[in-house]
Amino acid sequence: MTTRRKFLKTAGVGAAASLAAPAVHAQGAKIKWRLQTYAGPALAEQVVKPMVDKFNAIAGDEMQIELYTADQLVPTGELFRAMQKGTIDAVQSDDDSMASPTEVTVFGGYFPFALRYSLDVPVLFNQYGLDEIWKAEYAKVGVQHISAGAWDPCHFATKKPVTSLKDLDGLRVFTFPTAGRFMSRFGIVPVTLPWEDVEVALQTGEIDAIAWSGITEDYTVGWADVTDYFLTNNISGAWIGHFFVNMQRWADLPDHLKTLFQVCCDSSHYRRQWWYWGGEAALRVNGTKLKLTAIPDEEWAQVEAEAQKFWDEIASESEVKAQVVAKIKEYNAVMAKAGRPYRYT
The missing domain is CATH 3.40.190.170 (Bacterial extracellular solute-binding protein, family 7)
Known part of the structure; x- marks a missing residue:
């Protein structure tokens, strides 16, 4: 934990300068992002690694994402601050556990009894206006909200x-x-x-x-x-989780890579829907x-x-x-x- 906190404080100076350097360098250079998830290693294999692998395979020499699991670079409670500063480029988390300083943070993770099924999450965000509210709130604090998806109950x-x-x-x-x-x-x-x-x-x-x-x-x-x-x-x-990106990193990204990232996030949301839905029933029974x-x-x-x-x-x-x-x-x-x-x- 001490090492992680020191990393946050020293990023951008001395030996840590390369970690805090802009993700987009000279024209034609490969773009590299660091994405940290709330999930530990075993869970990350299911909830985010397939998305990162898919993105990296398609983006190839243009861009690669390095995946870090829970607390690997920074404590989960400091994820927002690290992303806002650009120490980490992107995050997969709920608002609540990464301590977002927004008006919508209380609804991240599990807001009691607001949702009955996992499909309630994408409907609320895509048909009832929550996506617009989240994007506006995160824009105020220098973070791009990409999309929301459902996890387990x-x-x-x-x-x-x-x-x-x-x-x-x-x-x-x-x-x-x-x-x-x-x-x-x-x-x-x-x-x-x-x-x-x-x-x-x-x-x-x-x-x-x-x-x-x-x-x-x-x-x-x-x-x-x-x-x-x-x-x-x-x-x-259902748990409400999201993908977020540092706003400057997002602005620097070419449009076709923005689209690819969004599509891969959507694919990740879809994969979790069936993985959790089937798993919850099967493990109760078997x-x-x-x-x-x-x-x-x-x-x-x-x-x-x-x-x-x-x-x-x-x-x-x-x-x-x-x-x-x-x-x-x-x-x-x-x-x-x-x-x-x-x-x-």
Whole structure:
């Protein structure tokens, strides 16, 4: 961690000058970008490496992207600042965990009960105006928002069985900032850790549970080996994540490479949709490491009702937040009225 912080402070001087140099050099020179993801090595293989490999194969001698995984260059909480400064050229993350200084940060990751399915994310961004809001907010802080996509739903993986709301009380949980802020109303104690320390923290008893992902990630990154139970009630049906680029790097990029980058990001979003959707079902049915538990629907309804109050509290904080909450409410009302298969009562 000390080395990473020193890297941020010294980038642009002395030995680190080459790391902070502009990504676009003399005309005809190969463009090189550094992209850091929120995901650890095992997860990055699924959620971003295929996109980077595809881009590099097509761009060839014109441009190459170097991929770095969670906390490899800078801590996840400092990703935004590093990208804004140009220390890192591009980022794959949610707004929340990389501490973006924008009005929309609270909606990144898991905004409680705003989404039922992964398809809700692209519809909200592409048909309900969230993409325009995100691009405008990030332009204010010198970052180009490329696109948003869906990841997995948010469930608890726990060391002890959770079968009622009272079982959540006092549970020390590694989770996203907004999810932790909301679920603390039901007694959980949010714990912040570097991503790579989570597995050991579960083994040593420093934390009791995680609410960071669905069951696919639990198996993929090894958390299913150090937890025993999987709560089938979820806080959200999908994680909202994005691709971002330093604005000057984006402006310097030739138009055809901008288009290629955008297409590869879209391809990445699509791949995650089927990888997570199929994985969540298959591992619930065929997985052997986690026992499924559930909180009764009538109890869980209290959590869903509290989420509506939480939305209103967030909306009261700023005009932009109110706009986003209004879009979320409008969208969910349409889905509820549409009925099956969009929403089930």
